[in-house]
Amino acid sequence: MTRQPHKTPPPVSAQQENFLRAHHRHHHRITLGRFFLLLLFLGLWETAAALGWIDSFFFSSPSGILQYLGQMIVDHSFFAHTGVTLFETIASFFLVTVLSLLAATLLWYQNSLSEILEPYLVVLNALPKSALAPLLIVWLGTGTNTIIVAGLSVAIFGSIISLYTGFCQVDPEMCKLIYTLGGSRKDALTKVILPSSVPLILSSMKVNIGLSLVGVIIGEFLAARRGLGYLIIYGSQVFQLNMVITSIIILCAIAMVFYKLIQSAEHYYKKKY
Amino acid sequence: MQPILSLRDVSYSYHNLKGETPALSHINLQISEGSFVAVVGPSGCGKSTLLSIIAGLLAPEEGEVLYRGLSSRDYCPDSALKIGYMLQRDHLFEWRTVYQNVILGLELTHSLTEENTDYILKLLEDYGLYGFKDKKPSELSGGMRQRAALIRTMAVHPDLLLLDEPFSALDFQTRLSVSADIANIIRQTGKTALLITHDLSEAITLADRVIVLSRRPAGVKREMSIHYEIGREDPLAVRGTAAYQTYFNQLWEVLTDDKTTA
Numbered sequence: 119m120t121r122q123p124h125k126t127p128p129p130v131s132a133q134q135e136n137f138l139r140a141h142h143r144h145h146h147r148i149t150l151g152r153f154f155l156l157l158l159f160l161g162l163w164e165t166a167a168a169l170g171w172i173d174s175f176f177f178s179s180p181s182g183i184l185q186y187l188g189q190m191i192v193d194h195s196f197f198a199h200t201g202v203t204l205f206e207t208i209a210s211f212f213l214v215t216v217l218s219l220l221a222a223t224l225l226w227y228q229n230s231l232s233e234i235l236e237p238y239l240v241v242l243n244a245l246p247k248s249a250l251a252p253l254l255i256v257w258l259g260t261g262t263n264t265i266i267v268a269g270l271s272v273a274i275f276g277s278i279i280s281l282y283t284g285f286c287q288v289d290p291e292m293c294k295l296i297y298t299l300g301g302s303r304k305d306a307l308t309k310v311i312l313p314s315s316v317p318l319i320l321s322s323m324k325v326n327i328g329l330s331l332v333g334v335i336i337g338e339f340l341a342a343r344r345g346l347g348y349l350i351i352y353g354s355q356v357f358q359l360n361m362v363i364t365s366i367i368i369l370c371a372i373a374m375v376f377y378k379l380i381q382s383a384e385h386y387y388k389k390k391y
Numbered sequence: 392m393q394p395i396l397s398l399r400d401v402s403y404s405y406h407n408l409k410g411e412t413p414a415l416s417h418i419n420l421q422i423s424e425g426s427f428v429a430v431v432g433p434s435g436c437g438k439s440t441l442l443s444i445i446a447g448l449l450a451p452e453e454g455e456v457l458y459r460g461l462s463s464r465d466y467c468p469d470s471a472l473k474i475g476y477m478l479q480r481d482h483l484f485e486w487r488t489v490y491q492n493v494i495l496g497l498e499l500t501h502s503l504t505e506e507n508t509d510y511i512l513k514l515l516e517d518y519g520l521y522g523f524k525d526k527k528p529s530e531l532s533g534g535m536r537q538r539a540a541l542i543r544t545m546a547v548h549p550d551l552l553l554l555d556e557p558f559s560a561l562d563f564q565t566r567l568s569v570s571a572d573i574a575n576i577i578r579q580t581g582k583t584a585l586l587i588t589h590d591l592s593e594a595i596t597l598a599d600r601v602i603v604l605s606r607r608p609a610g611v612k613r614e615m616s617i618h619y620e621i622g623r624e625d626p627l628a629v630r631g632t633a634a635y636q637t638y639f640n641q642l643w644e645v646l647t648d649d650k651t652t653a
Binding site: 289291292294295296297298299300301305309310313314316391 | 446448474475476478479480482484485486487495496498499500527543547
């Protein structure tokens with residue numbers, strides 16, 4: 119996985135070639151192993167369901183899931199429910215990212231404010247946010263707003279704390295440099311703290327997207343008529359386990375796509391700097 | 392002529408809950424325009440505190456700092472004294488190109504005029520960095536990074552340069568050539584410089600005057616004028632002269648005397 123620009127390649131020694139070949143072989147083996155594990159799992163599941171080792175009414179089966187997924191796509195419910203969950207997750211992820219950046223900046227800017235707020239932040243971060251969901255329903259009603267706020271509440275406190283901690287760990291000598299050149303604290307923020315924290319911000323985004331999804335699903339469990347979380351709860355209530363498991367698998371796919379997107383942003387940043 | 396900088400009875404202590412640590416005690420100093428002064432002293436004696444006070448980053452607890460006779464740098468905007476400060480490490484920002492790094496000071500003081508950027512380009516050319524201006528700092532050698540840091544400092548036309556052990560992060564060979572190089576640049580431009588170092592050889596090869604500080608809390612212990620018949624272009628030749636040996640021995644005596652009596 120070398121990403122060097124292609125210049126005229128220098129002559130490669132036999133040992134280097136051997137090393138490269140061994141390296142590639144290793145990678146192929148790992149990829150193969152991953153696919154094999156997935157196939158084995160799906161095959162076992164299907165066989166077990168077909169031969170009646172497990173009750174496919176409760177445990178579903180890969181073919182049942184595929185069938186149900188096809189049906190969802192045909193009647194467009196796939197797009198409606200996935201779309202709602204996607205929108206709510208992206209909205210709360212966006213809010214978490216923007217608000218936590220603003221809050222961490224403010225805390226860094228105002229030392230005494232951060233000292234005052236520290237215990238509150240710690241408590242709010244440690245609090246299981248699902249406990250807040252019923253309260254949110256009472257305050258905001260059932261619907262998209264409640265769910266977005268639920269997603270927000272799960273991720274935001276941890277994100278503020280990790281960003282603020284990161285801001286404080288930036289080498290103070292770098293800020294001193296700004297002051298010696300005639301800059302203010304605001305300059306230290308915009309020229310040193312923020313640009314040097316880009317890797318930190320990206321890695322906290324990786325955590326945030328997962329947590330936002332968790333919050334959104336909790337919200338949908340309790341306060342929704344649409345979305346994958348609603349399908350999971352509804353499906354379990356009417357014993358439609360195909361519906362439940364299909365929704366979970368769609369969730370897996372969403373989580374993976376988001377993670378990969380942020381990871382590629384990280385790769386892009388690393389390549390550039 | 393009025394000294395560019397004078398310190399009168401400057402004292403400073405650091406405070407924490409366990410008590411106070413005096414760092415500087417009644418420092419008196421005068422630095423004349425165009426001179427190159429080195430400050431040496433035992434490690435941890437408060438040399439960097441001294442620079443921070445001169446640069447105005449810390450306010451002295453007692454005494455006062457006069458810039459061309461005025462008690463504050465900004466007292467009269469026309470005669471405002473500009474101070475350039477070179478830190479121990481170059482702190483070139485990896486997320487900026489070399490050029491973007493050296494214009495940082497102009498950016499911060501909102502003085503990115505064509506005249507100033509032309510001056511920067513000229514400096515880059517003079518110091519052999521023009522070809523590297525669009526590279527990342529990590530692609531430069533240690534000596535080149537230090538020169539880039541010097542350009543960043545010089546870009547704002549400072550009247551007084553403060554150098555806080557700017558060569559201590561370099562390996563010995565690079566250090567010899569880069570320090571001579573940078574001292575020559577400073578001399579040619581006629582700037583006043585105050586160099587802090589713990590390296591006696593560096594102090595007596597580069598400076599016209601060496602100030603020896605005592606152990607913490609630092610006070611001025613001795614001042615020495617340095618002069619070589621052969622000039623200072625070649626740092627190795629300077630280090631071979633008899634005068635250099637004499638200066639070194641004198642300085643060594645002053646410093647070690649400090650350790651035995653303290």
